[in-house]
Amino acid sequence: MKKSKKLVNNQVSFQGLENKTIVLGISGGIAAYKCLDLISSLRGMGANVHCVLSHNAHEFVTPLSLSTISRNKVHTNNFEIKDSWQPEHIELAKLADLILIAPATADIIAKLAHGICDDLLTTFVLASKAKVLIAPAMNPNMYDHPATKHNLSILEHKLRYQIIAPEFGEMACGDIGYGKMAQISSIAQIVASRLEVHGSLFEKKILITAGGTREPIDPVRFIGNRSSGKMGIAMADAAYARGADVTLVSTVKVERSYPVILVETAQEMQESVESEFDTCDALIMTAAVADFRPLFVSVHKIKKSDSEDFTLDLTQNPDIIDLLGRVKRENQIIIGFAAESEELLSNASQKLKRKKLDLIIANDITVPEIGFGSDDNAVIILSNDGNKETLPRMPKRAIAEHICDILASRFLEIKELTLH
Numbered sequence: 001m002k003k004s005k006k007l008v009n010n011q012v013s014f015q016g017l018e019n020k021t022i023v024l025g026i027s028g029g030i031a032a033y034k035c036l037d038l039i040s041s042l043r044g045m046g047a048n049v050h051c052v053l054s055h056n057a058h059e060f061v062t063p064l065s066l067s068t069i070s071r072n073k074v075h076t077n078n079f080e081i082k083d084s085w086q087p088e089h090i091e092l093a094k095l096a097d098l099i100l101i102a103p104a105t106a107d108i109i110a111k112l113a114h115g116i117c118d119d120l121l122t123t124f125v126l127a128s129k130a131k132v133l134i135a136p137a138m139n140p141n142m143y144d145h146p147a148t149k150h151n152l153s154i155l156e157h158k159l160r161y162q163i164i165a166p167e168f169g170e171m172a173c174g175d176i177g178y179g180k181m182a183q184i185s186s187i188a189q190i191v192a193s194r195l196e197v198h199g200s201l202f203e204k205k206i207l208i209t210a211g212g213t214r215e216p217i218d219p220v221r222f223i224g225n226r227s228s229g230k231m232g233i234a235m236a237d238a239a240y241a242r243g244a245d246v247t248l249v250s251t252v253k254v255e256r257s258y259p260v261i262l263v264e265t266a267q268e269m270q271e272s273v274e275s276e277f278d279t280c281d282a283l284i285m286t287a288a289v290a291d292f293r294p295l296f297v298s299v300h301k302i303k304k305s306d307s308e309d310f311t312l313d314l315t316q317n318p319d320i321i322d323l324l325g326r327v328k329r330e331n332q333i334i335i336g337f338a339a340e341s342e343e344l345l346s347n348a349s350q351k352l353k354r355k356k357l358d359l360i361i362a363n364d365i366t367v368p369e370i371g372f373g374s375d376d377n378a379v380i381i382l383s384n385d386g387n388k389e390t391l392p393r394m395p396k397r398a399i400a401e402h403i404c405d406i407l408a409s410r411f412l413e414i415k416e417l418t419l420h
C-alpha cells in the first residue's frame with residue numbers, strides 16, 4: 001500500500017488507512033457517544049467511514065451527528081426505498097474492507113454468535129466476507145456472564161472475529177470492573193494493524209531519548225548543549241501515533257499520554273535507557289549526550305579566585321548507544337543521530353559502524369534553520385545495508401514520520417526472517 005502523510009495543524013501525521021472503507025456498526029450502549037471520536041480518529045488516518053446503527057443505538061447517538069462527522073449517509077433501516085436497486089445490507093457488505101462493531105453490547109454479540117439477522121446491522125455483517133472486529137462495552141457482570149463469555153468465544157474461535165478486549169474501570173452505572181470499551185486510539189491502531197497497513201508500529205515497544213544532558217559543575221553551573229528536545233519529542237509523537245508502545249527518556253519536561261522519564265545527566269539517561277532496553281524492539285537516541293562530565297562536582301558554588309585561569313577536570317561519560325549496540329539482540333533495532341559540524345557523511349558513517357547501529361540520522365548543526373532548537377531539520381539517513389537517503393529541510397515531525405516508515409519496514413523484514 002502507498003505510504004501517505006497529511007499536514008494537520010502544520011504537523012505531518014500518519015495516514016495509513018487511505019483508500020480503506022470501514023463500516024462501523026454501533027449498537028445501543030452508553031459508549032456509543034465515543035463513536036464520534038472514533039470516527040474522527042479513523043478519518044484522520046485517511047479511512048472512509050460508514051456507520052450502521054442498531055435500533056437501540058438511536059437512543060445514545062443521533063444519525064445527524066454521525067453523518068456530519070463521518071461525512072457519509074448513516075444506515076439504519078433495511079427496508080428504506082433508495083436510489084440503488086441493490087438491497088442495502090448487500091451494498092454495505094461489499095463496501096467494507098473491515099467491519100468494526102463498537103460499542104458491541106451483550107445483545108449484538110449474542111445475535112452475531114447465533115446468526116440472528118433481525119435488523120440492518122446484523123444482516124449486513126452476516127452478508128459480508130470482510131474481517132470483523134468487535135469492541136465489547138457493557139456492565140462488568142454482563143461481560144462476566146457465562147452466556148456472554150460463550151458467545152464471545154464463538155465469535156473469536158468459530159467465526160474468527162477479533163475481539164478488542166474491554167478495559168477495567170468505573171462504568172457509567174458506577175460499577176467497577178472489566179467492561180469499559182477499549183481506548184479510541186487502541187481501537188484505531190488495531191484497525192490499522194488488522195488491515196496490515198504499511199507503516200504501522202502497533203504493539204512495538206520503542207524507546208526514544210530526547211534533549212541535551214546537563215552535567216553539574218556546582219549547584220549553579222553545568223555543562224550543557226543546545227538540544228531543545230524537539231527532534232526526540234517529534235520522534236516519540238510520530239511513533240505513538242502509529243500505535244507504538246513508546247517510552248521517552250527526556251531531559252525536557254513534556255506532558256504526553258505515553259510514559260516520559262525525566263533525566264538530567266548522561267549517567268541518569270544511561271540508567272533509564274538500560275532498564276528499558278531489554279524489553280524494547282527499537283531504541284532511537286536523538287538526545288545530545290555530553291561526552292564528558294566534571295570529575296568532581298563541587299557541593300558549594302565555586303568562588304572566583306585571584307587566579308586568571310580556572311581548570312575543570314573532566315572524565316568521560318558512558319557512550320550509551322555504543323554499549324547497547326554491543327549487546328543488542330538480532331531482532332532489536334538501534335537508531336542513532338549524528339550531530340556534525342564538518343565532514344557530515346564520513347563522520348556519521350564512522351559512528352554507524354563503530355557503534356554497530358542499524359541506522360544513523362546525520363544532521364549538520366552549523367545551519368541555524370535546522371538542527372538544534374529549530375522546528376525543522378534536514379538529514380542524511382545512512383543505513384547498515386549501505387543505503388543513503390537525503391531528506392531536504394522539512395518539519396522535524398515529517399523527518400520522524402520518514403524514520404517511522406523505515407522502522408516499520410525493518411520490523412516487517414525481521415518478521416519475515418523469523419517466519420522462514
Ligand code: PMT
Pocket residue numbers: 210211212226227228229230231232266285286287288289290291317318319320321322335336337338339340351363365371372373374
Ligand atoms: O533537540 P533538538 O533541538 O531538536 O535538536 C536535535 C539534535 C540536533 C540534538 C538531534 O537531531 C541530534 O543530532 N542528536 C544527536 C546529538 C549527538 O549527541 O550526536 P553525537 O554525534 O554526539 O552522538 C551520536 C549518537 O550517540 C547519538 O545518537 C547520541 O545520542 C549517542 N551518544 C552520544 C554520546 C554518549 N555519551 N552516549 C550516546 O549514546
